[in-house]
Amino acid sequence: MTRVLVVRAAGTNCDRETAHAFAAVGGNPETRHVNELLAEPALLREYRILVFPGGFSYGDDIAAGRVFATELRQRAVPEIERLVADGGLVLGICNGFQVLVKTGLLPGGEGQVVTLAHNDSHRYQDEWVPLHVATDKSFLAKGERFLFPIAHAEGKLVASDETLDRLEENGQLVLRYARNPNGSLRDVAGMCDRTGRILGLMPHPERHLEPWHHPTWTRNGLAAEPDGLRFFQQAIAAVS
Amino acid sequence: MERIEVRVRQGFADPAGVAALHDLRLAGLNASSVRVHQVYFVKRLMDAARAARDVLVDPVLEERGSGGEGVAVSVSKRPGVMDPSEASVLRALRALGERPTRVVTAKTYWIVADASPEEIAAAVGRSLANAVIEEITPGEAPEPREALPATLSRPVSDLGLSRRAQAVLEAENIETIGDLVALSEADLLALKSVFPISLEEVAEGLRAEGVPVEAVGNTLRTVDRAPRVPNVPLAGLSDDELLATSRKYVLALNLHEMHAIRDHFRGLGRAPRLGELETIAQTWSEHCKHKTLTGPIDYTEDGRTERISNLLKETIFASTQELARDWCVSVFKDNAGIVRFDDEHDVCFKVETHNHPSAIEPYGGAGTGIGGVIRDILGTGLGAKPVANTDVFCFGPLDTKEIPDGVLHPLRVMRGVVAGVRDYGNRMGIPTVNGTVCFDPRYLGNPLVYCGTVGILPRGMHEKAARPGDRIVVLGGRTGRDGIHGATFSSETLHDESDTVSGGAVQIGNAIEEKKVLDALLRARDKGLFTAVTDCGAGGLSSAIGEMGAETGAEVWLERAPLKYMGLNPVEIWISEAQERMVVSVPAEQLDELLRLCAAEDVEATAIGFFTDTKRLLVKHYEDVIVDLSMEFLHDGLPKVPRRAEWTPSPPPPPEPPLPPRERLLAILSDGNTCSKEWIIRQYDHEVQAGSAVKPLVGPDGKGPSDAAVVVPVLGKRKGVAIGCGISPKLGDEDPYRMAIWVVDEAIRNVVAVGADPARIALLDNFSWGNCNDPEVLGAMVRAAKGCRDAALLFGAPFISGKDSLNNEFKGGKGTIRIPHTLLVSALGIVDDVTKCVTSDLKRAGSKLVLVGSGKPDPQVMRDVASAIRSGRVRACHDLSEGGLAVAIAEMAIGGGLGGRIRFDGDLFEEAPSRFLLEVSEDVGIGAVVGEVTKAPLLDFGGGFEVTLAEARDAFLVWERLL
Structure with a gap:
C-alpha cells in the first residue's frame, strides 16, 4: 500500500479528513507533527506521497502559509526535492498550497514568484465551486471536472504576466475555476511544478468524498463516485 | 527595536485597504482611497534585510517602505494586550537562525479623504480600531513603549x-x-x-x-515576593462598610454573603486573606454558581405565592428526571450535557453567552466567547472533540441613528462579533453550522452573543475524578493581568463607563494556542494520561482547581504558574483568567509522559501542585499562604436568601394595522430577523472536518435558508447530528411562558424538518435576562422556566444542560435600558442515516404542497413529519415561523428557484407552533394540500396577492446591498 505522510503544524485542521481520504482510496496514510519532520527530514524517504493539508498553520500570521514555509525552507526542502526526483508526489491543499507557493516549491526552481493574495472580497469565503483540469501536466487527467468547496481568505493567485505566460505555456496552470470565486488571475484554482509531481490547489477535494457532501444531493440524488474520490484515486495511481 | 514596514507595491490592489475604505465609509467618512502598511518592531534582530526578504515581505506583492498619500493614522495594541501574531513571527524568525526576544506589530493607514486629520482619526476610532485595547496615533507608527519596571x-x-x-x-x-x-x-x-x-x-x-x-x-x-497581599479585616464592620469592602475589591458579593463570610472567619478567629475573599467571590459569583436560578424564590402569580426552593431543579431539571431517557448519559452535571450517539461514541453540547465583553470589544469578546465554549467541550468528561459550532446574536437595529455614550454602533458590533467568531472558529478547524440573529432596540447597549459547541467522545469517558496525589498540571496559555475579574464583571450591569473601568475584562483570544491545546489534550486523553480535566474559565485557577479538588482537597504552588510578564501579585496569579488554558490531574507516574507529549506539540505544561485528601484548599506562593479554606465552606457556604418574584399579565399591545399582504411579505423577508444571513454564514468554514450533510444554505445556488444543519461526526459513517435553535424575544414581552413553549417548539421543529428523530432530541436552555433583583424580571424568568418544563414534558425532549446570564441592562445618561427577556433553546437531534435528510428548497414543478399541523404545540405532528420524511416521499420541508405560511413558501421558492401557487383560506401570516410546509412527491397521509410548486417564478397566493420570485429574492438578500 502506498505510504502517505500528512504533515501537521500548529493550526493545521484538515489533517484527519485528508488522511481519511487517502485511506478511502487504498493508501496507507500517517500523520506527523512538523517538529518530527524538521528534526529528521530524512524520514520523508519512507513515503511516496507527502501532503500539506488545509488549516491555518501558525494562525496565517504575517501571511497564509508563510511561517510554515519558512521552517520548511530552512530544513526540509532538499529532502522534499529528493522525494520528487524519486518519483514521489507532493500535494498541498488550501493552506498546504499556500505553503508550497511560499517555499518556492511551486512553481519551482526560482524562489517565490507566485503568491496567493487576499480574495477580491477581502473576506473569508466558504462556497462550492466547479473547476476543470486544463492540462495533462500533473497526475490529473486533462478535461476532468470537479465540484469542490473552497474555504479561504487568501486564495487569489497573483504573479507577473511574464511568469503566468511561462507557466501557462509549460502547462503548469493545471486547475481552473469554471466560476472564479476570488479574483484569481487566469482563473487558477491549482498549479503544479515543472515535473508535474508537486501539485497545489485551493479547493478541498477531501470535503467531497461522500455523495452526501455534495451541496445539492437532496435535489439531484447521491452520486455513485464523488469527485473527491476520483481525485485521490488518481494521486495514488500516479505513484503505483 | 528594528522597524520593518511592509506595504503593497504600487500597481497592485491593496485588498486590506479596500476593506478599510469600506469600513471607513460605513463609519461616515468621505474617503476615496486607503493603503494599509503592516509594521513590525523586532527586538534583537541581527539581519533585518534578510528577515524582511525571507519572512515578512511577500516578494510578488509587497515591498519594504514607508510613506504614502493622504493622512497617516496608526493603530497598535495597548501595552499588556496580547498580540497573537507575536509567537508566529518569533517562530519564523527563529527558523532563520535569529534569536529575537520580542515582536510588536502595528498598522498604518494612509487615508485620502475629504476631511480634517482629526476627523479622519476619529473615523478610524469608530471603525478600524477600538480604544479599549488599541492606541490610535496620528502619523506613522511610533516605536512601542516598553512598560518595564x-x-x-x-x-x-x-x-x-x-x-x-x-x-x-x-x-x-x-x-x-x-x-x-x-x-x-x-x-x-x-x-x-x-x-x-x-x-x-x-x-x-x-x-x-x-x-x-x-x-x-x-x-x-x-520571583515576585513583593507586593505582599494584605488581610482584609471584616470583624466589627457595619453593613455599609461590608458592602464598601465588596465594592472596593470588585467582589460583587451581597450583604448576606458578606455576613456569611464574616461569620465564618469569626469562627476561625482570624481575618480573611484577600486571596480567600477573591476565591470565595469567584466561586459564589452568579457566573459560576447561578445562585438566582438555583436559589430560593417566593413567586407570586394571580395573587397566590409559592416558595420555590431551587427553580432549576423544580422545573427544567425535574422534567429531565421525569422523562428519564436512557440515552441521557450526563445531564446538568458536567461542563456540557452528554447523550449517547452510537455504540462507540457519546455526543455533548453546550451553549454559552459572552455578552458583556462583546459589548465593549466585539471582536475580542466574541472570539474569547467561542474559545471559552470550545474549552467547555474539551473539559467535558475526560475531554471531547469539538465537531460543530453554533452562534446566535442579538443586536440593536442596524439602521439605528442615535447611539448613547459608551455604546458602539450595532453595525460595528455585528461586524466585530462575526469576525471574532469567524477568526476563532475557523482557525480551530470547527465548522460553524447553525445560528441566527435577532434585532431589537433594547439590545443597543447590551448585545447578546451566544456561542455553542457540539463535541464527541468515546463511550465510557464521561466520568472523571481527581485522586489524592494526582499532580495539578496547567497547560496552554500563560497568566497575565488581562483576565482579572471576568466572573464578577460578567455578573454586573453594564454602564456608560464600562469600557474604561472594565477594559481589563476584555481579552484577546489566540485560536492557534487553543488548537495546540486541543491536539495535545486529546492525544493525552487517548493515552490515559490524566484522571480529570477542566477548563480554566472566568475565575482562572481559583475556580478550576477549587472545582476539581472539591471532593479531595488541593495544594497549589503559585510560584510555578507560568506568567506572561513580571509583576503579578499572587492573588492576581490565582484569579486571573487565562485564555487557552486547561487544568488536568495527572497521576505522578504519568507526569513525565504527559510533559513530553505536550512539549512535542509545543504546548507549555507545568505541574503547580497536587490534589490532597485534606478537603482543604491550600494555596501558597513560596512560603506565603495565600488561601487556606475548607472546601465545604467554599462550595456549600453560600447563604440561601429567598428572592421575590412576581408575574402580572400585561395586556397585549394593540396590534399594528397590517400592511397590504404584498408589502407585508416583502417587509418581513427583508427584516433583519428574517432576511438571509449569507453574509455571515459564508465567512464561517462550515465544511471543515468533512462531515457536512445538510448545510446552512441550500438549493442549487445556495440561497435558501436551512432549518437546521446536519453533521456526521465520525468519518466514513452515515449517522449524524442535527443542530437547530429557537429564539423569539418579541414573545417574551407578552408572556414568557408562551415564549418558552414557542422556542422549544421552534428548536424541535427545525431539527425535525431536516430529518431528526423526534424521540432522540436533547435541548439546552440559555436565559439572558435583566436584573433579577426586580421581582417582575425574576417573575418572568420563573414563567419561562415553567414553560421550558412543560414543553420538554410535552415533546418528550429532555433538557441536558443550560446557562443563564443575568443583569443584561445598560445604564446610560437616559436611564436604564433592559434587554427583552431572551430565551435561546438549542436542539441536538440524532439522524440515523443522513442520506434520508431533506432540505427546504423546492425541488420540482408540479409537486403538491402540504401544510401539516393545527397550530397547537403537538408532538404527534413532529412524529408524523418525521415518518413522512423517512418514507422518502418528502422532497422539501420547512417549518412555519416568522411570517407564517407566506414566508415559508417564499423561502422555499427562493432556495429552489421555483414558484409556488398557494390556495389557503386561513391567515397566511399566522405564527403558530408545530406547523410545517411539505413538498411531496405523492400523498403522505397527513396535513392538507394548500398548493403546488410551479415552474413560473411567481408566488401566487390568489385574490391578486402575487410576488415575483425576483422581488422576494431581492428583499430576502437585502444584506448583499447593505453590508
Whole structure:
C-alpha cells in the first residue's frame, strides 16, 4: 500500500479528513507533527506521497502559509526535492498550497514568484465551486471536472504576466475555476511544478468524498463516485 | 527595536485597504482611497534585510517602505494586550537562525479623504480600531513603549559582569537587564556556553541589583515576593462598610454573603486573606454558581405565592428526571450535557453567552466567547472533540441613528462579533453550522452573543475524578493581568463607563494556542494520561482547581504558574483568567509522559501542585499562604436568601394595522430577523472536518435558508447530528411562558424538518435576562422556566444542560435600558442515516404542497413529519415561523428557484407552533394540500396577492446591498 505522510503544524485542521481520504482510496496514510519532520527530514524517504493539508498553520500570521514555509525552507526542502526526483508526489491543499507557493516549491526552481493574495472580497469565503483540469501536466487527467468547496481568505493567485505566460505555456496552470470565486488571475484554482509531481490547489477535494457532501444531493440524488474520490484515486495511481 | 514596514507595491490592489475604505465609509467618512502598511518592531534582530526578504515581505506583492498619500493614522495594541501574531513571527524568525526576544506589530493607514486629520482619526476610532485595547496615533507608527519596571530598563553593564561576558551580551544585542531576563531557556543555554559563570551566578548578580529572579532548571524565573497581599479585616464592620469592602475589591458579593463570610472567619478567629475573599467571590459569583436560578424564590402569580426552593431543579431539571431517557448519559452535571450517539461514541453540547465583553470589544469578546465554549467541550468528561459550532446574536437595529455614550454602533458590533467568531472558529478547524440573529432596540447597549459547541467522545469517558496525589498540571496559555475579574464583571450591569473601568475584562483570544491545546489534550486523553480535566474559565485557577479538588482537597504552588510578564501579585496569579488554558490531574507516574507529549506539540505544561485528601484548599506562593479554606465552606457556604418574584399579565399591545399582504411579505423577508444571513454564514468554514450533510444554505445556488444543519461526526459513517435553535424575544414581552413553549417548539421543529428523530432530541436552555433583583424580571424568568418544563414534558425532549446570564441592562445618561427577556433553546437531534435528510428548497414543478399541523404545540405532528420524511416521499420541508405560511413558501421558492401557487383560506401570516410546509412527491397521509410548486417564478397566493420570485429574492438578500 502506498505510504502517505500528512504533515501537521500548529493550526493545521484538515489533517484527519485528508488522511481519511487517502485511506478511502487504498493508501496507507500517517500523520506527523512538523517538529518530527524538521528534526529528521530524512524520514520523508519512507513515503511516496507527502501532503500539506488545509488549516491555518501558525494562525496565517504575517501571511497564509508563510511561517510554515519558512521552517520548511530552512530544513526540509532538499529532502522534499529528493522525494520528487524519486518519483514521489507532493500535494498541498488550501493552506498546504499556500505553503508550497511560499517555499518556492511551486512553481519551482526560482524562489517565490507566485503568491496567493487576499480574495477580491477581502473576506473569508466558504462556497462550492466547479473547476476543470486544463492540462495533462500533473497526475490529473486533462478535461476532468470537479465540484469542490473552497474555504479561504487568501486564495487569489497573483504573479507577473511574464511568469503566468511561462507557466501557462509549460502547462503548469493545471486547475481552473469554471466560476472564479476570488479574483484569481487566469482563473487558477491549482498549479503544479515543472515535473508535474508537486501539485497545489485551493479547493478541498477531501470535503467531497461522500455523495452526501455534495451541496445539492437532496435535489439531484447521491452520486455513485464523488469527485473527491476520483481525485485521490488518481494521486495514488500516479505513484503505483 | 528594528522597524520593518511592509506595504503593497504600487500597481497592485491593496485588498486590506479596500476593506478599510469600506469600513471607513460605513463609519461616515468621505474617503476615496486607503493603503494599509503592516509594521513590525523586532527586538534583537541581527539581519533585518534578510528577515524582511525571507519572512515578512511577500516578494510578488509587497515591498519594504514607508510613506504614502493622504493622512497617516496608526493603530497598535495597548501595552499588556496580547498580540497573537507575536509567537508566529518569533517562530519564523527563529527558523532563520535569529534569536529575537520580542515582536510588536502595528498598522498604518494612509487615508485620502475629504476631511480634517482629526476627523479622519476619529473615523478610524469608530471603525478600524477600538480604544479599549488599541492606541490610535496620528502619523506613522511610533516605536512601542516598553512598560518595564525601572530595574529592567537599566543597562546590563550595571551588572558588573566580566568584560568577556559583557562583550558576548553586546554582540547579541542584549542591552538591558530586561532583555536578559526575557531570553528563552534555549538562548540562555546558548549564552551560558560562552559565559564564564553559571546561570545561578547570573541570577545572583541580578538579585544583587534588585531584580527578583532565580534560576529554575535551565531558565530564569521572576520571583515576585513583593507586593505582599494584605488581610482584609471584616470583624466589627457595619453593613455599609461590608458592602464598601465588596465594592472596593470588585467582589460583587451581597450583604448576606458578606455576613456569611464574616461569620465564618469569626469562627476561625482570624481575618480573611484577600486571596480567600477573591476565591470565595469567584466561586459564589452568579457566573459560576447561578445562585438566582438555583436559589430560593417566593413567586407570586394571580395573587397566590409559592416558595420555590431551587427553580432549576423544580422545573427544567425535574422534567429531565421525569422523562428519564436512557440515552441521557450526563445531564446538568458536567461542563456540557452528554447523550449517547452510537455504540462507540457519546455526543455533548453546550451553549454559552459572552455578552458583556462583546459589548465593549466585539471582536475580542466574541472570539474569547467561542474559545471559552470550545474549552467547555474539551473539559467535558475526560475531554471531547469539538465537531460543530453554533452562534446566535442579538443586536440593536442596524439602521439605528442615535447611539448613547459608551455604546458602539450595532453595525460595528455585528461586524466585530462575526469576525471574532469567524477568526476563532475557523482557525480551530470547527465548522460553524447553525445560528441566527435577532434585532431589537433594547439590545443597543447590551448585545447578546451566544456561542455553542457540539463535541464527541468515546463511550465510557464521561466520568472523571481527581485522586489524592494526582499532580495539578496547567497547560496552554500563560497568566497575565488581562483576565482579572471576568466572573464578577460578567455578573454586573453594564454602564456608560464600562469600557474604561472594565477594559481589563476584555481579552484577546489566540485560536492557534487553543488548537495546540486541543491536539495535545486529546492525544493525552487517548493515552490515559490524566484522571480529570477542566477548563480554566472566568475565575482562572481559583475556580478550576477549587472545582476539581472539591471532593479531595488541593495544594497549589503559585510560584510555578507560568506568567506572561513580571509583576503579578499572587492573588492576581490565582484569579486571573487565562485564555487557552486547561487544568488536568495527572497521576505522578504519568507526569513525565504527559510533559513530553505536550512539549512535542509545543504546548507549555507545568505541574503547580497536587490534589490532597485534606478537603482543604491550600494555596501558597513560596512560603506565603495565600488561601487556606475548607472546601465545604467554599462550595456549600453560600447563604440561601429567598428572592421575590412576581408575574402580572400585561395586556397585549394593540396590534399594528397590517400592511397590504404584498408589502407585508416583502417587509418581513427583508427584516433583519428574517432576511438571509449569507453574509455571515459564508465567512464561517462550515465544511471543515468533512462531515457536512445538510448545510446552512441550500438549493442549487445556495440561497435558501436551512432549518437546521446536519453533521456526521465520525468519518466514513452515515449517522449524524442535527443542530437547530429557537429564539423569539418579541414573545417574551407578552408572556414568557408562551415564549418558552414557542422556542422549544421552534428548536424541535427545525431539527425535525431536516430529518431528526423526534424521540432522540436533547435541548439546552440559555436565559439572558435583566436584573433579577426586580421581582417582575425574576417573575418572568420563573414563567419561562415553567414553560421550558412543560414543553420538554410535552415533546418528550429532555433538557441536558443550560446557562443563564443575568443583569443584561445598560445604564446610560437616559436611564436604564433592559434587554427583552431572551430565551435561546438549542436542539441536538440524532439522524440515523443522513442520506434520508431533506432540505427546504423546492425541488420540482408540479409537486403538491402540504401544510401539516393545527397550530397547537403537538408532538404527534413532529412524529408524523418525521415518518413522512423517512418514507422518502418528502422532497422539501420547512417549518412555519416568522411570517407564517407566506414566508415559508417564499423561502422555499427562493432556495429552489421555483414558484409556488398557494390556495389557503386561513391567515397566511399566522405564527403558530408545530406547523410545517411539505413538498411531496405523492400523498403522505397527513396535513392538507394548500398548493403546488410551479415552474413560473411567481408566488401566487390568489385574490391578486402575487410576488415575483425576483422581488422576494431581492428583499430576502437585502444584506448583499447593505453590508
